Each structure stands twice: as C-alpha cells, then as structure tokens.
Amino acid sequence: MESSAKLAAAKEKFGREIRVFETATASSVPPDVSSNVSEEPEDFYEFTPEDYYRLLGTKKEAKHLKTKKIREAEEAARRARITKAVIRVRFPDNYILEATFHPSETIKSLLDLLVKVIARPELPFYIYTTPPKKQIKDFSQDFYSAGFIPGAVVYFSNDLPKGDDGAAASGSYLQEEVMSLQGLDSMIEKMEPGEPSRDESPTTKPPPSVPDQKPAADKKKIKPKWLKL
Numbered sequence: 001m002e003s004s005a006k007l008a009a010a011k012e013k014f015g016r017e018i019r020v021f022e023t024a025t026a027s028s029v030p031p032d033v034s035s036n037v038s039e040e041p042e043d044f045y046e047f048t049p050e051d052y053y054r055l056l057g058t059k060k061e062a063k064h065l066k067t068k069k070i071r072e073a074e075e076a077a078r079r080a081r082i083t084k085a086v087i088r089v090r091f092p093d094n095y096i097l098e099a100t101f102h103p104s105e106t107i108k109s110l111l112d113l114l115v116k117v118i119a120r121p122e123l124p125f126y127i128y129t130t131p132p133k134k135q136i137k138d139f140s141q142d143f144y145s146a147g148f149i150p151g152a153v154v155y156f157s158n159d160l161p162k163g164d165d166g167a168a169a170s171g172s173y174l175q176e177e178v179m180s181l182q183g184l185d186s187m188i189e190k191m192e193p194g195e196p197s198r199d200e201s202p203t204t205k206p207p208p209s210v211p212d213q214k215p216a217a218d219k220k221k222i223k224p225k226w227l228k229l
Contacts, residue, residue, distance in 0.1 A: 003184040006180065006181060006184055007019075007181065007184055010177075010178070010181055014113060014116055014117065015113075016099055016100055016101065016113065017099065017100045018097060018098065018099045018113075018117070018178070018181065019097075019098040019099075019181060019184075020095060020096070020097055020098070020174065020178060020179060020181045020182040020183075021095075021096055021098070021182055021183065022094060022095050022096070022182065023090070023094045023095075023096055079103065079144055082103050082144070082149055082150060083102070083103070084100050084101065084102060084103070084150070085100070085101045085102070085103050085105075085143040085144070085148050085149055085150060085151060085152070086098060086099075086100055086101075086150065086151035087099055087100075087101060087110055087143070087148060087151065087152055087153075087154065088151070088152070088153045088154070089110070089114065089127065089153075089154055089155070089156050090153060090154070090155050090156065091156045091173040091174070092156070092157065092173070093172065093173060095172070095173065095174060095179075095182075097114075097117060097174065097178070099113055101143055102143075103142060103143050103144040103149055104142050104143075104144065105142060105143060106139060106140055106141060106142050106143075107136060107138070107139045107140075107141055107142075107143065107146060107148075108139040108140065110127070110154075111127070111139060114127075114156070117174055117175055117178045118156075118173055118174060118175065119171060119172055119173060119174060119175050119176075120173075123158050123160065124158065124159040124160065125156060125157060125158045125159055126157055126159045127154045127155060127156055127157075128154065128155050128157065129152070129153075129154055129155070130155060136154065156173065
C-alpha cells in the first residue's frame with residue numbers, strides 16, 4: 001500500500017516513526033485559569049480539631065513509610081513498564097508533528113529530529129511547554145525525568161528578533177516531504193479493517209451429508225436366551 005510505504009520510508013530516513021496532522025484553528029495562547037478561581041471564605045482557613053487529629057494520624061503513618069531502596073525499586077519497575085514516549089510538536093500554523101521516542105532518550109533527540117524535518121533549519125528556534133509558558137533549556141534530561149510520559153505536547157517557535165517573524169512564517173514550517181505524510185495513518189486505519197484478503201477468498205462448502213438412518217421399528221426384535229415365557 002502506498003500510504004504504508006511512505007510512512008515506512010519516512011521512518012527509515014528520519015530514524016523513527018513520525019506522523020503529521022492539522023488541528024482546528026484556535027488561539028495558541030491558553031486562557032488565564034487564575035481568573036476562574038474564586039476566593040474561599042475566611043473560615044475555610046481556620047484550624048479545626050478535626051484537622052489536629054488528622055495531622056496526628058499523618059505523623060503515625062509517616063513511621064511506616066517505605067524505605068528508600070523500596071521506593072527506588074518501585075520506580076525502576078515503573079520505568080521498565082513504559083516502553084515509549086509519544087511527543088507532539090505543535091507549530092504556529094496549527095500543524096502537529098508526532099514522533100515516538102524511548103523514555104530513556106534525551107530531549108536533545110527531539111531537537112535533532114526537528115532539525116531534520118523543518119523547512120528552514122538555519123533559523124534559530126526553541127521549544128516550550130504551557131501553561132505557563134516555559135522554555136525547555138535542559139536538553140540532557142530524558143523524557144521520563146522530564147515528565148513527558150507516556151506522552152506530551154510541546155510548542156515550536158522561531159527565536160528571532162521582533163519584526164523578523166514574517167521571514168519564518170512564509171510557507172510551511174515543515175518540509176514538503178514531511179507534510180506529504182499528513183493523514184496517511186488515518187487512511188490506513190480506514191482501509192485495512194474492511195479489506196478482504198486476496199489469498200483468503202471466502203468459499204462456500206456444502207453441508208456434510210448425513211447417512212440415512214432406518215427407523216428403529218424396522219429392526220428385528222431378538223429375545224435373549226435366558227428369557228423364558
């Protein structure tokens with residue numbers, strides 16, 4: 001299938017599975033959530049007797065906390081269970097690049113991929129998370145330690161002086177070859193389940209013939225020798 005071949009060729013060229021899709025046009029700046037927070041009444045902050053006894057109970061439970069070695073072992077088990085991190089990079093033109101990484105890979109591997117797929121890698125850029133907007137600067141962190149598990153959305157922006165943004169916004173942020181992957185995965189999902197296999201064409205077999213059985217009444221009744229009338 002052509003769609004599968006394109007995705008496979010992209011994986012071989014860029015070194016990992018990538019997908020491209022477009023989101024609905026929306027503001028890239030999230031609303032300020034602080035405006036929706038209502039103030040609590042003054043008695044909300046009073047220390048009640050129930051709070052005191054709850055605090056005592058918490059101190060007793062603290063004695064039974066797990067040791068450091070047990071916590072480290074459980075953390076290692078959790079890391080072993082997670083085998084991939086799906087990272088989505090959202091561009092200012094509302095296109096999204098999705099790529100799959102191993103949780104132990106560093107964020108630098110994401111930057112290396114972006115340099116390969118963006119249309120103008122010579123322009124400086126940075127990635128950030130939101131809300132609140134926070135530029136990612138520590139590229140030595142792995143995806144697990146950064147909290148990008150099992151997946152995360154990061155944002156792309158060109159790091160240009162004010163007034164030069166128009167130079168970066170001309171055309172698509174992704175290469176043409178990468179943009180051609182848009183929607184291919186959804187096409188595969190729609191076509192594969194309904195496609196009958198050519199090698200396994202349905203054949204109708206006649207039902208097995210059942211031999212005619214004579215009714216039991218036709219059989220001769222044989223009396224046992226020991227039966228005396």
